Amino acid sequence: MRERTYHHGDLRRAVLAAALDVISAEGPAALSLRDLARRAGVSHAAPAHHFKDRAGxxxxxxxxxxxxxADALAQAPDLRERGVAYVRFALAHPAHFQVMFQPDLYRTGDPGLLAAKERASAELRAGITTLGTTPDPRTAGIAAWSLAHGFATLLLTHNLTAPLDDRDPEEMFRTLTGLLFTPEMRQVPRE
Known part of the structure; x- marks a missing residue:
């Protein structure tokens, strides 16, 4: 019996959307090109045309x-709001967020990936310049990224629901950055 297939207008987008749904519900380990083809109503070989394989x-x-x-960060005026944009992105795109920070899942040397990753990194670094003078901008950047990434991860894994006491996560993040990135705390003691 032959599998019934049809021409799909934008198969690439349909497979990506189905993959994001699977990742959101079950995690990246549950992904299978064959299952995604079934969900999209195309032959099992069709997704391989666009992605080659699961890693693709x-x-x-x-x-x-x-x-x-990168687009979300570019809209934010300063480091604090870039952190808020980072958290907002993670909550709006949990499947992307999950995959982005597991480089063992994908081809780290892919030119399109490298360009997008560099653009996002540049936007994060640009936020550091809004702090003014810092003794070590690189360390400040790592601290800011760690705070935003850790907070977003705790939210996504439901490890931070009770401590929020029904407070808006974005407002809570602003409060946290106010505690940690005050002018006094930006001064790193020199030995």
Whole structure:
């Protein structure tokens, strides 16, 4: 019996959307090109035309995620709001976020991925310049990224629901950055 297939207008987008749904519900380990083809109503070989294999699909998801993150960060005026944008991105795109930070899932040397990742990194670094003078901008950047990434991860894994006491996560993040990034705390003691 022959599998019934039809021409799909935008198969690439349909497979990406189905993959993001699977990742959101079950995690990246549950992904299978064959299952995604079934969900899209196309032959089991059709997704391979666009992605070659599972790693290619996950590479596309990571690249798209970094591009979306860069766009979100570019809209924020300062470091604090870039952190808020980072958290907002993670909550709005949990499947992308999950894949982006698991480089063992995708092809780290992919040119499209590298370009999107560099663009997102540049936007994060640009936020550091809004702090003014810092003794070590690189360390400040790592601290800011760690805070935003850790907070977003705790939210996504439901480890931070009770401590929020129904407070808006974005407002809570602003409060946290106010505690940690005051002018006094930006001064790193010199030995």
């Amino acid at each position: 699909l996950l590479t596309a998801i990571a690249a798209e995620g970094y591009a979306l993150l």
